[in-house]
Amino acid sequence: xxxxxxxxxxxxxxxxxxxxxxxxxxxxxxxxxxxxxxxxxxxxxxxxxxxxxxxxxxxxxxxxxxxxxxxxxxxxxxxxxxxxxxxxxxxxxxxxxxxxxxxxxxxxxxxxxxxxxxxxxxxxxxxxxxxxxxxxxxxxxxxxxxxxxxxxxxx
Numbered sequence: 001x002x003x004x005x006x007x008x009x010x011x012x013x014x015x016x017x018x019x020x021x022x023x024x025x026x027x028x029x030x031x032x033x034x035x036x037x038x039x040x041x042x043x044x045x046x047x048x049x050x051x052x053x054x055x056x057x058x059x060x061x062x063x064x065x066x067x068x069x070x071x072x073x074x075x076x077x078x079x080x081x082x083x084x085x086x087x088x089x090x091x092x093x094x095x096x097x098x099x100x101x102x103x104x105x106x107x108x109x110x111x112x113x114x115x116x117x118x119x120x121x122x123x124x125x126x127x128x129x130x131x132x133x134x135x136x137x138x139x140x141x142x143x144x145x146x147x148x149x150x151x152x153x154x155x
Contacts, residue, residue: 046134058114
């Protein structure tokens with residue numbers, strides 16, 4: 001029996017460790033783990049899915065989007081607010097973020113693309129990349145095994 005593939009396609013490289021970032025209709029950008037290591041990192045404490053306190057380190061999601069060419073700050077107004085971010089795991093699980101949730105000029109709640117938990121690389125069932133929102137009470141948007149990030153427009 002054949003299985004239908006999701007609407008997006010990712011390369012074998014993206015399953016290993018690369019991240020695909022697409023802003024609108026622009027050509028997707030592949031970001032390697034070594035590229036992420038060069039971006040500013042942040043460390044937070046937050047309970048994991050089982051309620052155990054953990055230390056997470058990663059890149060704020062807005063930094064990843066800026067690296068890919070998206071502008072935050074004063075340009076995030078008017079029609080630009082009719083855009084949103086979709087984070088997709090390698091198994092097709094998706095979560096949505098409004099752009100003001102990511103902009104540090106709008107909120108103090110970090111949204112991180114994490115590479116480590118308790119100073120160690122993420123376990124295979126979580127990573128190599130995982131979304132972490134330390135102040136959210138439920139982990140609906142703590143996407144595991146992040147493979148793709150897209151900025152889309154509301155139609």
